[in-house]
Amino acid sequence: MKKKVLVTEPIPQTVIDYLENEVELERWDHSEKMPREQLLEIIPSFHGLITSKDKIDQEFLTRAKQLEAVSNISVGYDNFDVEALKASKIIATHTPYVLDETVADLIFGLILATARRIPELHQYVRNGKWTQSVDSSLFGHNVHHKKLGIIGMGRIGEKVARRAKLGFEMEVSYYNRRKRETVEKSLGVYYEELENLLATSDFILLMTPLTKQTYHLINAKAFQKMKHTCFFINAARGAVVDEKAMIQALEQGDILGAGIDVYEQEPVDLENPLLKMDNVVTLPHIGSATAETREQMKFFAAKNMLQALNGEKPDAQIKELQ
Numbered sequence: 001m002k003k004k005v006l007v008t009e010p011i012p013q014t015v016i017d018y019l020e021n022e023v024e025l026e027r028w029d030h031s032e033k034m035p036r037e038q039l040l041e042i043i044p045s046f047h048g049l050i051t052s053k054d055k056i057d058q059e060f061l062t063r064a065k066q067l068e069a070v071s072n073i074s075v076g077y078d079n080f081d082v083e084a085l086k087a088s089k090i091i092a093t094h095t096p097y098v099l100d101e102t103v104a105d106l107i108f109g110l111i112l113a114t115a116r117r118i119p120e121l122h123q124y125v126r127n128g129k130w131t132q133s134v135d136s137s138l139f140g141h142n143v144h145h146k147k148l149g150i151i152g153m154g155r156i157g158e159k160v161a162r163r164a165k166l167g168f169e170m171e172v173s174y175y176n177r178r179k180r181e182t183v184e185k186s187l188g189v190y191y192e193e194l195e196n197l198l199a200t201s202d203f204i205l206l207m208t209p210l211t212k213q214t215y216h217l218i219n220a221k222a223f224q225k226m227k228h229t230c231f232f233i234n235a236a237r238g239a240v241v242d243e244k245a246m247i248q249a250l251e252q253g254d255i256l257g258a259g260i261d262v263y264e265q266e267p268v269d270l271e272n273p274l275l276k277m278d279n280v281v282t283l284p285h286i287g288s289a290t291a292e293t294r295e296q297m298k299f300f301a302a303k304n305m306l307q308a309l310n311g312e313k314p315d316a317q318i319k320e321l322q
């Protein structure tokens with residue numbers, strides 16, 4: 001008898017066909033999340049879950065009596081309770097590597113859009129305000145040859161560093177859990193302590209996962225250390241930053257601007273003051289959202305699932321859960 005797999009995200013036909021060759025598939029084909037109660041009610045009969053937003057916690061695991069594998073369609077897995085999963089026998093996978101270049105492109109888009117005020121000036125033209133040459137009040141700031149500090153020099157951080165060094169001739173430093181000597185040698189970037197990075201960078205990119213250790217890593221104290229001319233970019237997870245402290249830093253002029261792809265609450269609350277600031281460029285968590293990359297991620301998640309259910313080692317089993 002075929003094993004049963006539930007997918008709680010819309011997936012393309014190619015991935016449906018690929019899965020249906022081997023398993024009995026049930027799909028939640030809506031962009032809004034499957035209600036939690038519904039997931040908890042049906043999960044006991046499934047052997048596999050492919051998801052990207054569902055919380056995999058103790059309550060879920062207690063219900064998921066037959067579950068052998070859970071496959072996240074994303075590289076971040078902060079929706080997984082790692083401790084609870086460790087105590088279970090369930091295999092947990094994610095989708096690293098396939099999205100690195102796409103997310104790095106978007107991050108550079110945010111850096112440029114923020115420093116050169118692209119959305120603000122786009123609106124200026126559309127609103128019919130371009131009646132003469134723009135004056136200095138609308139000038140932006142250079143990106144090339146400035147200093148970029150990357151907090152979290154992992155797979156994506158490295159791709160951003162490469163763009164910054166080779167494309168924009170920037171000085172690039174990084175702060176990370178461990179030093180990346182091969183990256184230092186190949187790209188000419190250097191490690192520095194967080195305090196130094198915060199105090200000396202023109203652009204700061206946050207790119208760590210969200211964990212107990214990184215929750216609110218960037219808080220009021222961190223913003224106070226930054227240069228008043230600094231642009232802060234967050235494409236990691238909203239909760240790695242204390243959002244209230246970021247709002248205050250922007251309001252007080254402690255930093256010059258921010259580029260934000262991720263929020264503490266997603267979708268963002270329309271009353272969030274960040275949405276009303278001209279010096280903030282905001283996006284709806286679209287780092288990996290290109291047609292090609294999202295399809296690759298879904299295919300990768302499906303492959304991880306089939307490998308796990310077939311008793312093979314999945315290509316991308318979450319390291320701390322192996």
Ligand SMILES: NC(=O)C1=CN([C@@H]2O[C@H](COP(=O)(O)OP(=O)(O)OC[C@H]3O[C@@H](n4cnc5c(N)ncnc54)[C@H](O)[C@@H]3O)[C@@H](O)[C@H]2O)C=CC1
Pocket residue numbers: 075076077096097099103151152153154155156157175176177178207208209210211213214235236237261262285286287288289
């Ligand atoms: N905005 C978006 O659409 C996307 C956001 N992401 C986020 O980016 C994160 C990073 O992705 P990857 O580069 O693939 O992960 P990665 O695991 O390759 O890199 C993360 C780096 O952060 C470092 N790190 C972890 N905890 C730290 C701490 N407490 N202090 C200092 N450094 C620490 C790690 O050593 C590692 O080098 C994901 O976990 C996800 O949350 C990823 C893809 C798309």
Ligand SMILES: O=C(O)C(=O)CO
Pocket residue numbers: 073074075076077099287288289
């Ligand atoms: O992969 C991730 O972690 C994302 O945030 C979406 O691609």
